[in-house]
Amino acid sequence: EAGVAQSPRYKIIEKRQSVAFWCNPISGHATLYWYQQILGQGPKLLIQFQNNGVVDDSQLPKDRFSAERLKGVDSTLKIQPAKLEDSAVYLCAWRGQMNTEAFFGQGTRLTVV
Amino acid sequence: AQSVTQLGSHVSVSEGALVLLRCNYSSSVPPYLFWYVQYPNQGLQLLLKYTSAATLVKGINGFEAEFKKSETSFHLTKPSAHMSDAAEYFCAVSETSYDKVIFGPGTSLSVIP
Numbered sequence: 001e002a003g004v005a006q007s008p009r010y011k012i013i014e015k016r017q018s019v020a021f022w023c024n025p026i027s028g029h030a031t032l033y034w035y036q037q038i039l040g041q042g043p044k045l046l047i048q049f050q051n052n053g054v055v056d057d058s059q060l061p062k063d064r065f066s067a068e069r070l071k072g073v074d075s076t077l078k079i080q081p082a083k084l085e086d087s088a089v090y091l092c093a094w095r096g097q098m099n100t101e102a103f104f105g106q107g108t109r110l111t112v113v
Numbered sequence: 114a115q116s117v118t119q120l121g122s123h124v125s126v127s128e129g130a131l132v133l134l135r136c137n138y139s140s141s142v143p144p145y146l147f148w149y150v151q152y153p154n155q156g157l158q159l160l161l162k163y164t165s166a167a168t169l170v171k172g173i174n175g176f177e178a179e180f181k182k183s184e185t186s187f188h189l190t191k192p193s194a195h196m197s198d199a200a201e202y203f204c205a206v207s208e209t210s211y212d213k214v215i216f217g218p219g220t221s222l223s224v225i226p
Contacts, residue, residue, distance in 0.1 A: 004156075030211070031211055033213070033214070035216075040219075041218060041219070042117075042203050042216035042217050042218045042219045043157070043203070043216045044216075045213050045214070045215070048213050050211070055213075056213055091156060091157070093157075093214075095210070095211065095214075097210075097211075099210070100145050100162060100164045100207075100210045101145075101147055101159050101162050102214050103159075104149075104156040104157040104158075105156050106154075106155060106156040107155075107156050109154075
């Protein structure tokens with residue numbers, strides 16, 4: 001919530017369609033994360049960026065998910081094609097060089113029907 | 114590998130009673146530990162954090178947690194529950210200030226009037 005804007009807040013799509021989420025953190029923060037939170041579970045890390053580079057994408061389903069970070073600031077997460085099990089809240093977070101904790105946006109709630 | 118367990122997926126307390134939410138972690142190095150709270154349709158808000166300073170950490174809204182290395186625990190407490198404390202609580206661990214943040218499965222706290 002501290003300086004992380006995410007859009008859209010809600011999205012409903014049909015299975016096999018594609019969708020994209022945007023994250024706009026406070027400029028200048030090196031580390032950016034995308035998490036997937038399925039209802040009733042804790043957030044699961046999908047991908048971590050350090051500046052423009054990917055540090056950890058071991059949990060990202062790369063056959064359908066992709067993410068990029070532009071100029072070390074904004075980021076997009078895309079799903080193509082979506083499956084029913086992708087229904088979840090997608091959270092973006094950042095962590096500054098002087099911060100020990102991660103700051104989260106309000107998330108995008110995706111429903112795949 | 115880092116991991117977090119939270120004993121009890123649902124905890125109910127009476128208003129004014131003690132709140133105790135349990136968290137145990139595993140980490141190969143002295144960790145950073147966090148408690149986050151999530152209200153419905155909101156992102157994650159930091160309650161408190163442990164960063165190798167004092168083992169008893171005080172946070173917002175009257176919550177505190179104690180780091181016990183021998184027990185690998187970081188339990189969250191509040192002396193007197195308030196109705197507004199009803200939410201989902203997540204314990205999280207990170208090995209460095211720039212590493213990934215791993216979350217536990219969460220504990221849903223209900224407060225009974």
